[in-house]
Amino acid sequence: MSKLTLYEHPLSPYAQKCKISLYEKGVPFDLKTPSAIGTGQVDAAFLAASPRGEVPALVDGDFAVFDSTVILEYIEDLHPTPSMLPRDPKLRAKARMIEYAMDTHYEPSNWGMGELRWFKRAEGERARVIETRAAAQARDFYLWLERQLGDGPWFCGETFGWADLSVIPYINGSAGLGIGPAVASKLGQWQARANARPSVAKAAQSAADSIKGMAMAGEAVKQGLFKREYRDHRLEWMIRSGGLDVVLEGIKTDTIRFSNEFR
Numbered sequence: 001m002s003k004l005t006l007y008e009h010p011l012s013p014y015a016q017k018c019k020i021s022l023y024e025k026g027v028p029f030d031l032k033t034p035s036a037i038g039t040g041q042v043d044a045a046f047l048a049a050s051p052r053g054e055v056p057a058l059v060d061g062d063f064a065v066f067d068s069t070v071i072l073e074y075i076e077d078l079h080p081t082p083s084m085l086p087r088d089p090k091l092r093a094k095a096r097m098i099e100y101a102m103d104t105h106y107e108p109s110n111w112g113m114g115e116l117r118w119f120k121r122a123e124g125e126r127a128r129v130i131e132t133r134a135a136a137q138a139r140d141f142y143l144w145l146e147r148q149l150g151d152g153p154w155f156c157g158e159t160f161g162w163a164d165l166s167v168i169p170y171i172n173g174s175a176g177l178g179i180g181p182a183v184a185s186k187l188g189q190w191q192a193r194a195n196a197r198p199s200v201a202k203a204a205q206s207a208a209d210s211i212k213g214m215a216m217a218g219e220a221v222k223q224g225l226f227k228r229e230y231r232d233h234r235l236e237w238m239i240r241s242g243g244l245d246v247v248l249e250g251i252k253t254d255t256i257r258f259s260n261e262f263r
Contacts, residue, residue, distance in 0.1 A: 006056055014056055052066055053260040094148070108236075146185070160194070228250075
């Protein structure tokens, strides 16, 4: 069996959840960060593995998988023990729904805050309006997540699994942005339990180390060195959160991009 290679960026929650699954299963793998990531110019080997030009992508010998959900499923099929999915069909569906909600409905609030804090897309009142929207969305989402959590230690019962590893990268990201859940809340206590797991702690530490290199990200955008992807839920979120002018300005300055054409 060939050793797996995961293309990632430490700050990507999509990549983090794949790393956590591999760590939980004890599967050996190599990590690679695509060259020129975030610029719109990707290296050929990475583009061959992920025609979307987005991390993560998993390479297994001469076979490549892209999209974080499909990667999680492939990992589960390849290494079924310990299982990250519960046996009960309803709980399996619940885990997948939570993952979907985090990836598509929650992710844009963290991403939008990053566009302001790191990439300086807006400042002053413009930034305040968008940040207020992100914080409000997070608070509402925490209520939904606490209902999904119920009274158990983990989202799908007594065992850490698919739903938990799909939520924790985002919650840690929000905490780093100053909009995380209250420590004493049910979700805050769950966050502490999740962060105590070696798999989560390892991914979180890599993300924290990577943030240190973001200090000059705003200047890089001004110089046209970063060309961030505004697609799907991110584009919608930025527009409905008061950032239409951010999008238009990014198009004008050619510092944003949309999805890759498949070739």
